[in-house]
Amino acid sequence: MTSITVAETPLLRAVLARADDALVHAHRLSEWVGHAPMLEEDLALGNVALDLLGQARSLYTHAAAIEGLERSEDDLAYLRDAPQFRNLLLLEQPNGDFANTIVRLFLHAAFMLPWWKAAMSSTDATLAAIAAKAEKEAAYHVRHAGEWLIRLGDGTEESHRRSTEALDRLWRFTGEMFAIDAEEEPLIEAGVIPHPAIIRPAWDATVAHVLAEATLARPRDGWMQLGGRRGTHTEALGHLLAVMQHLQRAYPGASW
Amino acid sequence: MSAVVPLDAEKLRRRALDIAGEVPDPEIPVLSIADLGVLRDARVTADGAVEVDITPTYSGCPAMDMIALQVEAALAAADLPKPKVRTVLSPAWTTDWMSEAGREKLRRYGIAPPTPRAGRRALFGLDEDVPCPRCGSGETQKLSEFGSTACKALWRCTACREPFDYFKCL
Numbered sequence: 529m530t531s532i533t534v535a536e537t538p539l540l541r542a543v544l545a546r547a548d549d550a551l552v553h554a555h556r557l558s559e560w561v562g563h564a565p566m567l568e569e570d571l572a573l574g575n576v577a578l579d580l581l582g583q584a585r586s587l588y589t590h591a592a593a594i595e596g597l598e599r600s601e602d603d604l605a606y607l608r609d610a611p612q613f614r615n616l617l618l619l620e621q622p623n624g625d626f627a628n629t630i631v632r633l634f635l636h637a638a639f640m641l642p643w644w645k646a647a648m649s650s651t652d653a654t655l656a657a658i659a660a661k662a663e664k665e666a667a668y669h670v671r672h673a674g675e676w677l678i679r680l681g682d683g684t685e686e687s688h689r690r691s692t693e694a695l696d697r698l699w700r701f702t703g704e705m706f707a708i709d710a711e712e713e714p715l716i717e718a719g720v721i722p723h724p725a726i727i728r729p730a731w732d733a734t735v736a737h738v739l740a741e742a743t744l745a746r747p748r749d750g751w752m753q754l755g756g757r758r759g760t761h762t763e764a765l766g767h768l769l770a771v772m773q774h775l776q777r778a779y780p781g782a783s784w
Numbered sequence: 785m786s787a788v789v790p791l792d793a794e795k796l797r798r799r800a801l802d803i804a805g806e807v808p809d810p811e812i813p814v815l816s817i818a819d820l821g822v823l824r825d826a827r828v829t830a831d832g833a834v835e836v837d838i839t840p841t842y843s844g845c846p847a848m849d850m851i852a853l854q855v856e857a858a859l860a861a862a863d864l865p866k867p868k869v870r871t872v873l874s875p876a877w878t879t880d881w882m883s884e885a886g887r888e889k890l891r892r893y894g895i896a897p898p899t900p901r902a903g904r905r906a907l908f909g910l911d912e913d914v915p916c917p918r919c920g921s922g923e924t925q926k927l928s929e930f931g932s933t934a935c936k937a938l939w940r941c942t943a944c945r946e947p948f949d950y951f952k953c954l
């Protein structure tokens with residue numbers, strides 16, 4: 529099946545970026561199903577993935593409506609190639625160990641909770657409606673990941689070491705959440721999406737609270753790796769898409 | 785098919801709401817979608833079609849397609865003209881929309897109903913007080929914030945020693 533290319537307007541790109549964030553993160557979390565340290569956690573990560581998948585579906589449907597070419601949410605999810613994906617590099621990073629997965633979820637959910645809260649007053653009515661649902665779900669995600677991180681950081685020597693390593697490994701990808709694409713400026717100006725600078729204080733506060741409880745040190749803000757929003761991805765995304773898109777590429781239109 | 789009785793639009797709308805409201809939730813069949821607050825509205829469109837609005841509890845609720853299908857089937861079985869189901873996201877569903885009757889049905893089914901407005905609690909530290917749906921004891925503990933479906937958490941009662949589902953607050 530041939531790939532599709534989306535002619536992106538700034539709005540379309542902004543919506544696709546958040547849809548890709550949710551889809552890629554959902555896929556990563558779903559890789560834990562059947563492998564989590566215990567049954568309750570299997571269900572928890574699966575449920576978080578399901579929330580994110582639901583958000584992705586609403587966002588892709590919105591993107592398809594903006595595009596106006598009668599494409600479906602599935603076309604956008606399954607038929608674009610890696611350079612067309614706009615997700616944050618943080619979210620495509622491999623699961624690694626459980627600490628790495630929890631740190632990734634925590635760092636992003638702590639950003640998305642205030643982001644969705646701000647997006648509830650978006651001048652784009654559909655985005656505002658999606659945000660009102662997603663914001664409540666994000667609160668559960670922050671709480672779940674935060675409580676785990678506290679337990680891991682303030683746990684055994686081994687769990688503390690692994691959490692520290694995960695933070696050090698993933699911190700370089702957090703700057704991308706706060707970076708502004710020049711193309712997004714008019715959208716921010718028009719009140720369609722929030723300015724990331726207004727998200728920063730809430731994110732800093734949540735991170736500070738949880739890391740303190742977890743007896744973990746906040747890594748220094750050094751070099752920040754960008755590129756995901758522009759379609760320049762790490763090798764990990766190609767592997768993820770190969771698995772996620774295989775069925776629809778091999779059997780176009782296949783359904784359950 | 786019986787002849788369509790010429791009802792006026794408002795009567796038709798109310799009938800559609802009554803019929804759709806009876807459709808059970810596929811995951812918690814003791815609750816109807818009216819009890820749950822998933823059924824939002826109905827209208828008769830300009831071309832005489834009956835359109836019913838439903839809203840998902842969670843973004844990823846996998847029961848929505850099933851509910852839409854069942855509502856359409858129920859409306860069609862009652863000979864309502866050109867039944868159609870729309871999924872609306874706004875205003876966002878909250879557990880506060882669950883009816884009092886729905887809460888009581890849940891409790892009797894063994895699921896602790898959501899505590900009104902508890903979704904707005906602090907991010908960390910505080911847990912809700914959830915009475916055991918079986919024995920009523922307040923001596924309960926959360927086992928996991930995520931349970932058998934997106935809308936439920938897993939709890940246990942230390943008085944009667946039974947585990948139970950708690951319908952999460954949104």
Ligand SMILES: [Zn+2]
Nearest residue numbers: 916919941944
């Ligand atoms: Zn009990």
